[in-house]
Amino acid sequence: xxxxxxxxxxxxxxxxxxxxxxxxxxxxxxxxxxxxxxxxxxxxxxxxxxxxxxxxxxxxxxxxxxxxxxxxxxxxxxxxxxxxxxxxxxxxxxxxxxxxxxxxxxxxxxxxxxxxxxxxxxxxxxxxxxxxxxxxxxxxxxxxxxxxxxxxxxxxxxxxxxxxxxxxxxxxxxxxxxxxxxxxxxxxxxxxxxxxxxxxxxxxxxxxxxxxxxxxxxxxxxxxxxxxxxxxxxxxxxxxxxxxxxxxxxxxxxxxxxxxxxxxxxxxxxxxxxxxxxxxxxxxxxxxxxxxxxxxxxxxxxxxxxxxxxxxxxxxxxxxxxxxxxxxxxxxxxxxxxxxxxxxxxxxxxxxxxxxxxxxxxxxx
Ligand code: F6P
Numbered sequence: 278x279x280x281x282x283x284x285x286x287x288x289x290x291x292x293x294x295x296x297x298x299x300x301x302x303x304x305x306x307x308x309x310x311x312x313x314x315x316x317x318x319x320x321x322x323x324x325x326x327x328x329x330x331x332x333x334x335x336x337x338x339x340x341x342x343x344x345x346x347x348x349x350x351x352x353x354x355x356x357x358x359x360x361x362x363x364x365x366x367x368x369x370x371x372x373x374x375x376x377x378x379x380x381x382x383x384x385x386x387x388x389x390x391x392x393x394x395x396x397x398x399x400x401x402x403x404x405x406x407x408x409x410x411x412x413x414x415x416x417x418x419x420x421x422x423x424x425x426x427x428x429x430x431x432x433x434x435x436x437x438x439x440x441x442x443x444x445x446x447x448x449x450x451x452x453x454x455x456x457x458x459x460x461x462x463x464x465x466x467x468x469x470x471x472x473x474x475x476x477x478x479x480x481x482x483x484x485x486x487x488x489x490x491x492x493x494x495x496x497x498x499x500x501x502x503x504x505x506x507x508x509x510x511x512x513x514x515x516x517x518x519x520x521x522x523x524x525x526x527x528x529x530x531x532x533x534x535x536x537x538x539x540x541x542x543x544x545x546x547x548x549x550x551x552x553x554x555x556x557x558x559x560x561x562x563x564x565x566x567x568x569x570x571x572x573x574x575x576x577x578x579x580x581x582x583x584x585x586x587x588x589x590x591x592x593x594x595x596x597x598x599x600x601x602x603x604x605x606x607x608x609x610x611x612x613x614x615x616x617x618x619x620x621x622x623x624x625x626x627x628x629x630x631x632x633x634x635x636x637x638x639x640x641x642x
Contacts, residue, residue, distance in 0.1 A: 279421065279590060280310045282329070282374040285346040286317035286353075286381035286388070289566060290427045290441025292574030293346035296380045298337035299582025305334055307590060312374055316349040317381070318356035318388060324368025341575055344444075344568045346427075352384070362392055366399040369420070370413050376421040376589035378582075380440065382428035383620045386600065389422055390617050393598050396420040421592040423585045424600040424613045427578075429566055432476035434619035434638065435611040436602035440581070443573045445472070445565045446482050452561055453487040453524060460522035466512070466554040468525045468541040472565050475624055479565070480528035489524040490515055493531035493539050495627060496635065500534050508544070509551045516552070523554060536630065580608045 281304040285293045297313065304311040311332045314320040320328035340347060355361035369377065379389040400417060403409045409417075426433045429445035449471050456467050469489075473479040477494025484492035491508045499507070512523050525548070531539040541558040548556045570578070581601040588599045588610055599610035600617075619638055626635035 278307075278309050279376045280312065280372075280374045281376045281378065281586060281589060282312040282314050282369065282372070283348075283378045283380065284314035284317055284320060285348055285350045285427060286379055286385035287350060288352075288382060288428065289345045289350050290429050290439070291344045291444035291566070291568060291570035292440035292578040293350070293380055293427045294340040294343045295570060295575045295578035296425055296427060296440055296582045297346065297348055298340040299579045300378050300586055301332045301337045302334060303583045303586035307586060309586075309590070310373075312372060313348045314377075317351040317385070318353035318361070318365065319351045320349070321365035321368055322353065322355045322361045324364065324371060329368060329372045329374070341579070342569050344570060350381070356388055359395070362395060363399050363402060365392065366396065367403055367408055370400070370403070370409055370417045375417055375419075376423070376592070378423045378425060378585045378589060380425040380427040382426070382430065382439070383433055383617065386424040386426070386433075386613065387617050387621070389424055390598065390613055393420055393422045393613075419594045421589045422598045422613070423589045423592075424598070424616070425578075425581050425585050426600065426602070429479065430473045430476045431478040432474065432620065433600075433616060434623055435600065435616040436604065438573075438577060438603055440574055440578045441566075441570070442478065444568065444571045446479055446486070447571050448565050448568055449479060449483040449561060450486045452559070452564065453483065453489070453526075456524065456559060457487070457522055460524065463555065464521045466523035466525065466548045466552075466556040468527060468544045468548070468556060468558045470527045470529055470541045470558070470560040472561070473528050473530060475530045475627055477528040477530070480526045480531075484526050487524060489526045491525045493525075493527045493544070495528060495530040495532055496632060498532045498534045498536075498630075498632075504533070504539070505547050505551070509547065512548065512554075513552060523548070534630070536628075577603060584608050584610070
């Protein structure tokens with residue numbers, strides 16, 4: 278029986294609580310002890326009972342529908358340093374944890390992968406400096422690690438959806454539905470900024486679901502002249518047909534083909550100056566990350582949490598760490614290292630303006 282730790286890390290996402298609940302209960306169901314590591318990697322670096330707590334079945338009662346993550350999350354700088362990871366290694370061993378499930382975005386899972394790769398040298402150093410006993414060394418020689426993708430951005434390669442993506446999308450669509458009413462009433466244009474970091478999934482899907490007039494995403498940059506002409510042409514046509522509202526969605530990572538950020542202000546100025554539209558900007562901000570998880574995210578987190586526990590119990594020292602994915606509607610395991618690598622390559626291809634490569638990497642298995 279392995280002692281299983283679960284942490285949530287990076288930006289919170291609706292469904293993370295459901296993931297914690299599923300992991301805790303699946304671990305207990307399989308006769309293991311479950312531990313929550315609080316405040317993401319900060320909890321590992323700090324250690325002790327305030328940060329690493331055994332969880333019982335009833336400790337996760339009612340969590341399924343709650344938004345955010347009740348065990349806390351953080352973007353931890355200390356864990357990016359070797360000394361931080363050494364402390365993390367020591368604190369996991371002190372708590373007796375031998376399997377770690379990390380629910381977070383690409384940055385958090387990159388950290389998890391690095392931790393796994395470094396584990397032998399970290400534990401060796403702890404033994405040589407008498408910070409752990411030989412017995413502890415023998416028991417914890419291997420760290421069994423597994424990734425679950427919790428992020429509203431839906432930007433992780435090798436999985437179709439990340440926990441939180443559809444909840445955030447739902448929130449964005451609701452907000453745009455609300456904006457629609459006031460936009461129509463005043464015959465105004467609204468430029469709506471949505472999150473997603475370097476990924477345009479939220480903006481694109483929200484655009485389709487709300488029939489926005491024009492969308493800006495990082496994956497499809499164009500020169501200022503092209504987007505200005507195209508947007509004015511399309512919006513102008515819609516207006517000429519009698520449409521009383523204009524919605525333009527700007528992904529926060531949207532860029533021009535010479536890599537300049539496209540701001541909502543830039544877009545507003547064009548709508549005002551070229552089309553004479555009375556225009557307002559709405560930045561949805563963290564509203565997109567709040568609120569309860571939609572059914573899809575609750576189900577995804579639950580099924581993946583159960584699979585993550587199964588995976589860490591089946592892992593041997595020679596099996597690569599898995600990432601729990603969903604691929605064509607099936608919950609499955611993908612190699613964590615590859616998923617992290619591919620995600621980094623997509624980001625690199627986007628910043629090198631090699632968009633065809635970025636798209637093919639994102640689409641490929
Ligand atoms: O990664 C999730 C995300 O919400 C991004 O979409 C956004 O760019 C970022 O986190 C915002 O981070 P913070 O909450 O730290 O400001």
